[in-house]
Amino acid sequence: MRLTTNNKVKRRLVLGLVVLLAIVFSSKAGQLSTSMMTPSMVDICGEFENSVEIAASGIFNTQNKTLTNVVANIAINDTGLLVLSAISQPLGNIAPLSYASVSPVWDIGCNENGAGSYKLWIVYIGDNFSESSYEDAFTIVNVHGSPPIVMAAEPDGYVDSHNVELIVITDKNAICRFSQTDTEFSSMPYLIEGEGVMHSYTLELAEGSHSYFVRCADLNSNTMQNSEIISFVIDSIVPAVVIISPTSTTQAESVVLNVSTSEEAECKYSYFDRIYSQMEGSMSGSGLTHTATLDLDETTSELYVRCMDNAGNIGTAHTDIRVGSIPSVKIEFSEADNKISEGIYEVRVVASQNLKPTPKLYYTFDNTDIRRAISLEGSGMNWKGYMIIQEKSNYLVGSFEFEGFDYYGNKGTQITSGKLFVVDTLAPPSPIDLVAERLDKKRVKLRWHYDGEEVDEFKIYRSVDQYVSYAHLQATTETESYIDYVNESTQQYFYRISAVDAVGNEGELSNAANVTINGSESRKIELGDGSVKTIFLPESAVAKIDLTQKDISKLKLDLELAKSNLNSKVGNEDECEALLGLIPTISHSIDVVEAADTELRVMKYSELSVEEVERRVENIRKRVDELQAITPVELKVEESIEAHKIITKSDVAESLKDLQLDLSDEELDEYIELSYTSLREIVVVQEVRVVNVEYLDGSSRRYVFVFERTNSQLADLESLMVIEAIPKDVVESASEIDFITLNYRVIDDDPLIRFNADELVNNGITYIIESGTPIEDYKRIKTVILYDYDSYIEYSAVTKSDFGLLEMTGWIGASAGKFGFSATEALMIALGMITIVALLLYYLFVVMRIHKRPRLAKQSWGEYHELATKEIEAMSKLGGEDSINDEISKIAGETKLPPELAGLDIKLKSTEAAKVMETTEASEAYGRFKKLLENIDLMLELNDFEGASQVYVKLMKSYPELKRSERSMVYKKCAELHKRISVSKLFTEK
Structure with a gap:
């Protein structure tokens, strides 16, 4: 504990008095002795306890007289210690040659800045005597200092200014230093101003996160062993705010306000230009996207949005919204349930708001596209017209169409109720199997069977003779049985029944049934075809069958x-x-x-x-x-999303990892690079629909439809495959997926699915999952397009063979593997290319020297260089691709040609590396291609080299359209023409 200043002064006065009395009565010493004080030596404060108990024992009266009113006082040789308990401890009277009955105890604490060693002893004072234990009994107390404690440090969190003041508050006077790394106090380079408890240092800092380590030492060099860390972020940039929607006119009574920010922030909105704290509307979301639902009036509103980032910087956005609700109507019939028959019916139109001019109303039937108009009269919100029904039909469904404008010009077409009606002009079928059973002499029970449309009632006709007609109406009932009360004196009654539907159509009369009241009872009935059937079943069984049939x-x-x-x-x-x-x-x-x-x-x-x-x-x-x-009764698309997926290199690598291919790391990297470089521009469009299907028993099921397609142009589809990786939290197993796209293969039940690329391009990939997984999780489905593994293996085998020309030129081996050529076929292509190169070199350096010796003899190295440069430019116009520089240098070394000329042959060949598709039937494209070949031949014979070049460009653009078998037939011809055009252009341009 700590003592107040007054208490410290009082205790110091008492200690002084004790010492003074000890001096005054020193002449009478030797009357009391003290055996010991415990502990004899102790360490306190700092890393030790802050206080200690000091006790005296063995206090003995050495006199032959009683010492009265003895008091023990603790004495200290300095003020570095504090007596926390009473300084004076009364011992009472001590008998002669006896020990005191009380052993005094004192609580001793350290002073705030009193580090050092101190001696404590006892001064006894009684009636007319005093005694000190200074020489024979005392305690040595070593006081250790404690390092200062940082009570507060600023700044913390976000700061919106680059001029930052570091503030450190300690629990006692201290000196503080800081650094950007955690090190000991003496090694910290920066001294924080202030030697009391308040310390500060001003820094000019850049935008971003900053951390500093602080340590302090008190005036006695007690130093902090662990650093206090000050961490904060400087953010002075105002967040950019963009209102995504709404941005213009809306006709909804409520809309969702969507806002995006450039950094994490909290947003508010208001219809008035107010400061952030006074804006009345809060938005959900504290990241980069923020939403709120707005309830709008039919007026033009200004909308203000302000967003504050974590540092308090506020960004603003503003938009104007014109709001107007779309008019809608309710349609009412003069008949209940919108069920009508033949006749004229009044149709009432009740609008949600005033309409001007007169709205239009039409109706159609489900069996025709003819639209009939109904003339309306009225004003404002109430209109009416008349509809004439003449169609003969049973349950013909009709529907209304509406078109009207409110005073603001908003067009409405919605019918909120009464859109559909049913026309029933056909009479229901007649009941069958009518049975009349006498219960007693006064009652007859009638029962029958009805199988047809729902009826409103049955009419019962009764006569005393067998000729029962519509003139003999007796009663009506809504059930398929009836108890008729009869005259017991009548011998016999005849009955017939008819059905009446909800719109009043009455059907034909049923078969007749008769019952004898006074005579023998009959158990026979007359069937519809006139035959008679005897009933064997008891009435209870027939009733159960009737109920089930109903x-x-x-x-x-x-x-x-x-x-x-x-x-x-x-x-x-x-x-x-x-x-x-x-x-x-x-x-x-x-x-x-x-x-x-x-x-x-x-x-x-x-x-x-x-x-x-x-x-x-x-x-x-x-x-x-x-x-x-x-049995399903209803289907609704509850929600849907669409996402555009771009293939990333990590997606390709992850998909290949899932395939667990037997490839080395080098082969795998090559496979990844081949697929990603060739297919990275492809965009796969994914649409996900959540469909709820309700069933007749009241249950429902949730189906998720996944549709995937691409609008990207993909050639050589048979060399590609589509890998679909579906997360397990979307669906556990591939067996739970209903694949609509049939050409698929389950690679892993985890699930990992492979599709043919032509399905994605031509038909799209479709599958269905019955799942309750949120629709957002389906965005994590990864769709990756790769080169087919088998095609890659052939490609790798060819490009890594020992055929020197394949490695030299590059494009031959790549084409062989990529387009499905075997190693033998690749070798043949390479040998063919060697022959072509040899012929070209022969033509350049032998034949042309014979015919153009004078010109060639004068050509310098610079002219050769210029000539080659022109040829390279000409080849780029013909659609050629650049060769690898080291391959060109290799050929140049072997043929003694300049590098520019050595690269020409490679450039000529590279344009012919088109993709190959397997097929056997000739196509229309092949016919057009052959025609272009013939045109180029003719132009070359006429020395029209420029025209041949232009047609050749067109020829190469149509080359990918050919089928694989067709390409093999024209391949050599294309290579021949390419060389003829190149050589011709080389010398004509020179």
């Missing part, structure tokens, strides 16, 4: 509606439906339901037992329930 009829209608709904899908949803094969699935379900209905119909007139009927009905219900779990 449920199946409703299910069949649901399936038809689901099929119609899926058939109406367009765009992406239609494509996804076709790939999943949902409509065929529904068609199969309809077939199963119809088969079950037929089975029930036959069962009703069978001679089965009640138990067997119940068992079969239950099996049918189970099949129907299982059917609902796999």
Whole structure:
């Protein structure tokens, strides 16, 4: 603990008084003796404890008289120690020749700046005596100093100024130094100003991160052993702010504000030009992208965005947004549920806002493209017109189309409700299998079977004779049974039933059924074809069959509606439906339901037992329930993203690593370089769609469609392959993937898939995954295009052979491996090239000397150089490629030609290294190519070398279009023409 200044003064006064009394009473010494003080020596402070207990023991009265009111006082020879407890300890009376009953104890602490050694002893004071233990009992206390502690250091975090002040605050007076590396105090080069507790140093620093190490020492040279680190970042650059969207007119009531910044920042927005702290709108995201949802009014708004980086620098962006909602309408019919039959119907149009001029309304049917107009009258938001229906159809689906403008000129076409209606002008089929059963003399139970569209009611007709017509209406019911109350005195009743649909269409009357009230009961019924069938099943069994048939009829209608709904899908949803094969699935379900209905119909007139009927009905219900779990009713594309992938060298290397090819490191590097250099410009477009499919039982499944394609032009497709690496958190195994693209091979179930390159270019790659993985994870799918491994092996074998000319020229071996030539074929090509080079040299130096000896004899080395330079330029115009310099030098050494002339033959050959595609049938391109060859021959015969050169350029551009077999037929001819044109241009230009 620390003492206040007043307490220190008081204790020092007491210590002085004790010493003074000891001097005054020194003449009476020898009355008390002290055996020992413990500890006799102790170290405190610094790396030791900050305080210690000092105790005296063996205090003995050497007199033959009692010493009264004895007090023990601790004495110190300097002020470097503090007495933390009471200085005076009362011992009371001490009997003659006896020990004191009390052993005094004092708590001793070190002074703040009191490092050194101190002696402590006891001064006893009583009535008329004093005694000191200075000589025989004392304690030596060694006080060690402690280094200063850094209480605070600044700056910390981000600083927006290049002029930075380092501030260090210590717990006591100290001297502080700093450096950019962690070293001992004496080696630190920079002294921080200030010898008290506050220290500062000003630096002029550049933008970026900075760290400094600080150590301090107090005035007694107690030095910090560990550095205090001051770390901060200087950032004075205002972040660039870009409003991505919205940037102009929008017609949505709410939009998403998207903002990007050049560095990490926090953004706010306001419709007024305010400072950052007063902006009312906060945006999510503290990185480089920031979003917020804006609720907009129908007005023109100014939008201000300010973003503050970690150092407090604020950037600003501004845009104007014109907001206007798109008008929409609701369509209402005079009939409920939008179900109508023949007749005239009023159509009401209710708009979401005032419309001007008069909106337009049309309707079409799903069986025709004819669009019929409905004339409207009204104003503002309310309009009406009339529609005349004459079509004869059962469940003909119609739809409305709307077009209107609000006062701002915004065009609306959306119909929010009432867009579809159903026209039903056909009467439902008549009920069948009508049965009349007498319950007693007053009641008759009627039951029948109905298999058709959903009806609103059944009408029951009754007569006392067999001629029952529409004039004999007795009652109506909504169920397929009815209890009729009859007159018991009537001998017989005849019944017929008709069905009435929701729009009032009434069908034909059913077969007649009669029942005898007063006479013998009949169990026979008349069937639709006029025959009579005896019922063997009990009524309870028939009722169960009837109930199941009714449920199946409703299910069949649901399936038809689901099929119609899926058939109406367009765009992406239609494509996804076709790939999943949902409509065929529904068609199969309809077939199963119809088969079950037929089975029930036959069962009703069978001679089965009640138990067997119940068992079969239950099996049918189970099949129907299982059917609902796999029958789709709705498909929606919930979200989709599109990404453009560029092949990187690391992607190529990683894909080859996954392939685990048996290649050396050198071969692998060569393979990577070949694939990356040739294919790095290719862009693969990936589209991912998340599709939710709902099923008849209420369940749903989530399918993810992956479409990949490229618009890049790729030649020699058969020498390329596509490697698709799919992360395991997207799909665990390749067996879980439904590949729509059939030409694929699973390299690794991890999964790693190989596709043919022609699939990517011509048809695109498509596969489906049933997964709940977020759509963003699919961006991590890597698609890499590589040269086919087998083609590379042949290429490597040829280029590394001992055929000197292949290594000399380079392009022959590369073409051989790349285009599938064997080593033997490559050798033959090399030998052919040697022959051509020899002939060319012979022509240049023998034949031409004979015919142009006078001119050649006068040509100097400079003229040769100029001539060769012109030839190189001519070859570049013909589409030739540069050869490797050392190969040119090698030929120059062997032929004694200047390097420029030695390189000509290589340049001539390089333009013929076209890619080869395997095929056998002749193409239209081959015919055009042959025609160009003939034209060049003719021009050369006429000495039209410039025209031949121009046609040859065109010839070489069309060369890649030829098939492999066609190229092999024209290869030698092209090489011959190339040399003839080159030699001709060489001497004509000279």
